[in-house]
Amino acid sequence: MGKNEFLTPKAIANRIKAKGLQKLRWYCQMCQKQCRDENGFKCHCMSESHQRQMQVFGQNPTRIISGYSEEFESMFLEHMKRSHRFSRIAATVVYNEYISDRNHVHMNSTKWTTLTEFIKYLGKAGKLKVEETPKGWFITYIDNDSDSVQGEDEE
Template sequence: MGKNDFLTPKAIANRIKAKGLQKLRWYCQLCQKQCRDENGFKCHQTSEGHKRQMELFGMNPHRVVEGYSEEFETAFMEHLRRAHPFSRVLAKNVYNEYITDRHHIHMNATRWLTLTEFVKYLGRSGQCKVEETEKGWYITLIHKDPKQQLEEERRNKRSEVEREEEERHMAALQEQIERAKRARLEKGEPLSEDEDDEEAHTLQRDEIEVR
């Protein structure tokens, strides 16, 4: 490269492109890596760093997606409070403002597949007043008392913890039942009618799936 190549029109254009937003489908959220074209994205997918990130994602994909969803929601709402605290505004305009940061959490990494789904969630969760019009979805921030909001967050966290605890309890109980049934079968002890019917139903279902 010559000493003046840095100032060529092509080099300047490349630097401008690197600073701006690129196509969403060439962005890797796990690695926070923006690729400039399809070939670059394919090369990134074969890199060791990306493979390591995919292995970590595979260990607990639900937790990763939920984490990105929380970050996206928090950042979106912070922008809405700062830029449009009392305005009725088109949701797509707020979203376009939010994504001007090239390192924002991308929506395709969250549990919401579309902006419409996210807007409806904001309405159901009581964070925004939402209205569907011919121009699109309008949102208006709902201002809550700080104490009330804190109590609501605590209540939601308690509900989530209780739900997870119940799921773990049911899974452990089911495992205990299965172990007891296997132990009785190994000893040659007969199962009760309910257990026998359940076992037959399970075997029948397995046979259908194999076919």
């Protein structure tokens, strides 16, 4: 016996158990299921219920995506306001400028799969004036902050 026993797998396992760490280690966050050991955890991961849960999560990580989408939209509009507040400009130009920022939110983590889809959404939501032209999509910032612009868009 002696001090070396401190390092035996059994002793380590007991200490982990005592600290409750085992619980965390073999806990499936997604299914909120506690497994007893590694083997149990592996079995759980192969189980049908876990696989089903994985699919549900894969199809519906809504909260994460909507968070990124909001951020993407507000940063895009912010860039538009800062750099092209008074011009009508190709959406791809704005987009390329936007993504040149190293810290930009990537579109592939948002709910929009293409720039066109995103631009159409902004147009519908009344955030930008959006026009489809033979040269692609053009956008104009809608200045909601000042009264002077009001009426400009009226036909």
